[in-house]
Amino acid sequence: MKFFSFWRSQASFRVRIALNLKNLPTEVIFVDLDADAQHADEFRRINPQMALPALVEDDGTVLFQSLAIIEYLEEKYPDSPLLPADIKGRARVRGLALIVACEGHPLLVPRVRRYLDRELNLRDEQQTAWRRHWVIETLTALEGHLADNKDTGRFCHGDAPTLADICMVGHAAVAGMLEMDLKRWPTVKRIYETAMALPAFASAHPLVQPDTPEAMRVRPPG
Amino acid sequence: MKFFSFWRSQASFRVRIALNLKNLPTEVIFVDLDADAQHADEFRRINPQMALPALVEDDGTVLFQSLAIIEYLEEKYPDSPLLPADIKGRARVRGLALIVACEGHPLLVPRVRRYLDRELNLRDEQQTAWRRHWVIETLTALEGHLADNKDTGRFCHGDAPTLADICMVGHAAVAGMLEMDLKRWPTVKRIYETAMALPAFASAHPLVQPDTPEAMRVRPPG
Numbered sequence: 361m362k363f364f365s366f367w368r369s370q371a372s373f374r375v376r377i378a379l380n381l382k383n384l385p386t387e388v389i390f391v392d393l394d395a396d397a398q399h400a401d402e403f404r405r406i407n408p409q410m411a412l413p414a415l416v417e418d419d420g421t422v423l424f425q426s427l428a429i430i431e432y433l434e435e436k437y438p439d440s441p442l443l444p445a446d447i448k449g450r451a452r453v454r455g456l457a458l459i460v461a462c463e464g465h466p467l468l469v470p471r472v473r474r475y476l477d478r479e480l481n482l483r484d485e486q487q488t489a490w491r492r493h494w495v496i497e498t499l500t501a502l503e504g505h506l507a508d509n510k511d512t513g514r515f516c517h518g519d520a521p522t523l524a525d526i527c528m529v530g531h532a533a534v535a536g537m538l539e540m541d542l543k544r545w546p547t548v549k550r551i552y553e554t555a556m557a558l559p560a561f562a563s564a565h566p567l568v569q570p571d572t573p574e575a576m577r578v579r580p581p582g
Numbered sequence: 583m584k585f586f587s588f589w590r591s592q593a594s595f596r597v598r599i600a601l602n603l604k605n606l607p608t609e610v611i612f613v614d615l616d617a618d619a620q621h622a623d624e625f626r627r628i629n630p631q632m633a634l635p636a637l638v639e640d641d642g643t644v645l646f647q648s649l650a651i652i653e654y655l656e657e658k659y660p661d662s663p664l665l666p667a668d669i670k671g672r673a674r675v676r677g678l679a680l681i682v683a684c685e686g687h688p689l690l691v692p693r694v695r696r697y698l699d700r701e702l703n704l705r706d707e708q709q710t711a712w713r714r715h716w717v718i719e720t721l722t723a724l725e726g727h728l729a730d731n732k733d734t735g736r737f738c739h740g741d742a743p744t745l746a747d748i749c750m751v752g753h754a755a756v757a758g759m760l761e762m763d764l765k766r767w768p769t770v771k772r773i774y775e776t777a778m779a780l781p782a783f784a785s786a787h788p789l790v791q792p793d794t795p796e797a798m799r800v801r802p803p804g
Contacts, residue, residue: 427680428676432669432673436669447657458649461680471719
């Protein structure tokens with residue numbers, strides 16, 4: 361499998377974690393979104409959708425959209441499951457994941473930032489206010505679901521990481537980059553720290569990737 | 583099952599179609615988002631998440647997020663499947679659905695419109711430009727995936743409706759409400775018309791619901 365990734369992409373971060381948790385090796389191809397490399401002919405020949413992340417199977421099948429890729433990996437490689445076995449649990453995990461993927465994250469992506477910049481002339485302060493607003497909304501919604509819920513365990517659902525944790529850590533990492541303190545969402549903070557203590561999560565973090573710019577790079581935790 | 587719905591909500595529209603296709607009766611409870619009814623104590627007692635759509639099982643389990651609800655219905659009631667049987671097909675259908683649910687739709691929801699209005703002072707013309715921009719981006723992405731793809735049939739994937747069609751029609755309906763002509767996306771247009779000719783889709787349309795305001799109401803097609 362070929363995995364097309366970009367260090368900063370929150371959706372690439374999700375797939376990296378899933379690949380790590382399932383211990384699946386891939387050939388990683390770095391696509392520099394900051395240099396518009398997703399529009400280059402070379403990438404377009406491989407993935408006409410010109411979007412990240414993408415997973416290309418050995419037979420040429422192109423898989424797109426991070427959650428669809430992860431559900432595919434879950435169906436193909438059921439070991440180290442990322443969804444619980446019972447259907448109500450699965451619904452809860454998917455619902456938590458979708459709060460991030462369908463509500464929070466879409467408002468933070470580069471093409472939205474570009475629209476705010478070019479069409480609406482929002483400058484840095486307003487852009488930051490926009491991002492902080494939606495991170496707050498999302499983490500507050502997650503905290504509401506997680507706190508005092510009998511199904512919440514060491515992780516979002518029970519004591520093993522699931523798709524919900526995979527989505528949540530990406531958003532919590534953005535909060536960190538915006539210098540927001542997670543302590544106002546104590547359950548989110550606890551689970552984020554629990555997850556990031558696992559190598560599968562820590563080594564997938566945007567700031568420790570081979571294509572992370574030197575100036576942004578941090579030492580891997582631990 | 584109790585289903586909490588609002589006529590205009592694109593996510594409620596999706597769940598209505600899925601319930602129709604699977605022929606599942608529910609008690610429908612209308613929650614008037616325009617009157618902020620989702621924040622009323624009465625609704626909060628039933629669904630503390632105060633978000634639509636929600637499906638409440640007879641044992642009190644609250645299901646949230648439209649795609650998680652539909653995946654749950656798919657697992658519990660596998661007849662009239664909304665996902666294909668093969669895992670690559672399932673990944674494609676989920677990927678198409680997520681283009682709408684994770685990229686297009688989140689930029690059109692009331693809370694975003696409210697932010698654009700109150701925080702950024704965007705007036706009608708700019709608000710409409712914003713909505714049209716994201717509808718164009720989304721339908722163009724879908725058309726790129728659907729046109730000239732061997733897996734596209736009468737519907738987005740093969741000859742029976744799936745989760746991809748359920749998500750696509752909601753977005754195509756928004757284009758209609760914005761008086762945008764679908765003919766620039768010929769495959770989307772063809773599939774939209776094929777889907778809306780089915781009673782399961784037509785009777786779920788926002789403009790023909792029991793809670794649709796009289797002034798907005800249209801005669802059901804056909």
